Amino acid sequence: MRRRVCIFAFLFFLPFVFSPFLPTVFAQTAPASPELDTILKQIENRNYRWVAFRSDVVLFFVSPGNTRQSLCTGELLYERLQERLLLSCSDAEQNIVFVFRALDRQFDLYIPSQNTLYHGSVFDLEDSPEIESHMKLIDLYRALKPGMFDPRRTKVELSSGFKISLNVFAEKNGVSYLARKAYVTPRGDVLGELFFDREGQTIADIQRYDFREIPADVGSFKSVFFPKKITIISPRTGKNTAVFFNSIKPLDTVSSYEFLLRIPRGTREVFLKEVDPRFSQAPMASGTDNLPGPGDGSGPSTDKDIAERGFGPDQETSDTESFLTEAAAPAAF
Incomplete structure (x- = not known):
């Protein structure tokens, strides 16, 4: 096997580009709608049961x-x-x-x-x-965990019986910026996330496949939900990484x-x-x-x-x- 497998590098969140449209600014400050509140509760229920995993x-x-x-x-x-x-x-x-x-x-x-x-x-x-x-x-x-969704900065872009699209905004110098798009199933599985830079260009494309219910004893939950495969694509470089998971063991605590x-x-x-x-x-x-x-x-x-x-x-x-x-x-x- 080639030993030239590239190392991971770390990059802090970049501030995101200003959008002049009023709905964008409104999305940051408006209270969560009943529809959004229901969606976020579904996401929380499906994705935040576990503390760690092996x-x-x-x-x-x-x-x-x-x-x-x-x-x-x-x-x-x-x-x-x-x-x-x-x-x-x-x-x-x-x-x-x-x-x-x-x-x-x-x-x-x-x-x-x-x-x-x-x-x-x-x-x-x-x-x-x-x-x-x-x-x-x-x-x-x-990729390992969906980003947090602040209801004050999240807006429902599209909602149907099959798919949901959420826009998540960030703020810099008092101005709201589109930071992330998330694609969610009605059950709350976050299938994909797109992250954007200050120019509005996609800097990361994360996709999750084949969510499974895994028996577990973590807190008050008896099962967790986790994808079998994750892909991470950098549109800037064209580099693609796929991670396949097997024998997942959710953990309540880690020494x-x-x-x-x-x-x-x-x-x-x-x-x-x-x-x-x-x-x-x-x-x-x-x-x-x-x-x-x-x-x-x-x-x-x-x-x-x-x-x-x-x-x-x-x-x-x-x-x-x-x-x-x-x-x-x-x-x-």
């Missing part, structure tokens, strides 16, 4: 001009309240291609073929010219120990320089305070510390030099 996954990556698909198989653990994610993927010979972890803004990426563990901010994945991106991390987050990284002794560690302008003025240590220094032997003592630092008490951490300003970064895996 699943076997198959990822397909397709780039324009390339007739061959890159793929890998592995496991995904996702906890959506704190945006914690752990994704491992292996090739056809069961060799680990990468292990990727995101704890809100911080990420860790282990690439065995490079014998390297990268640490940094998710913004580094988007803004660093040394890193090639296939799928933005925020698009993966968007921080579940997000530990296990790496062999001697692994090289690279701390990427913060490049996002919103945080570039912060001290360099701000991106690595929660991570143990290479070979320092200092193990975290609490559940929270272990998850943030990424190494358990018995973990063999790398004893090689840290390259805090090294430019080399994973172009692909």
Whole structure:
């Protein structure tokens, strides 16, 4: 299998372009109509029963001009309240291609073929010219759970017995902007979402297929609803990612120990320089305070510390030099 499977990159929500039409501005401030209120309750009932889930996954990556698909198989653990994610993927010979972890803004990426563990901010994945991106991390987050619907900023564009279209608006400098379109079934399944930039161009196209009811014991619910397949398309680049889910296990709670990284002794560690302008003025240590220094032997003592630092008490951490300003970064895996 080709080892050039591109890394996810993160991008914060961009402000959206101003629309001069009165209905757009009205949609932000008008109270929810009875019809909209009913639709949003259906969406909430179908999509917000679970806190986290674990699943076997198959990822397909397709780039324009390339007739061959890159793929890998592995496991995904996702906890959506704190945006914690752990994704491992292996090739056809069961060799680990990468292990990727995101704890809100911080990420860790282990690439065995490079014998390297990268640490940094998710913004580094988007803004660093040394890193090639296939799928933005925020698009993966968007795909795993539908966006929230503020009834004050949501308008029903189309409603029938078969499909519903919702327009969601955002605000900047007191002006309302179209931010997202969502396509919903009358039962409340969010089949697709389109996200727009400030020029009104589509920046992400997310589609969900084959929703299934999965037996589960999460809170007061005995089942959850989740798609079998998700596709993430970037219209700007033409890159397409498909994620297939199997053996989904909804979780009511997740221990921080579940997000530990296990790496062999001697692994090289690279701390990427913060490049996002919103945080570039912060001290360099701000991106690595929660991570143990290479070979320092200092193990975290609490559940929270272990998850943030990424190494358990018995973990063999790398004893090689840290390259805090090294430019080399994973172009692909």
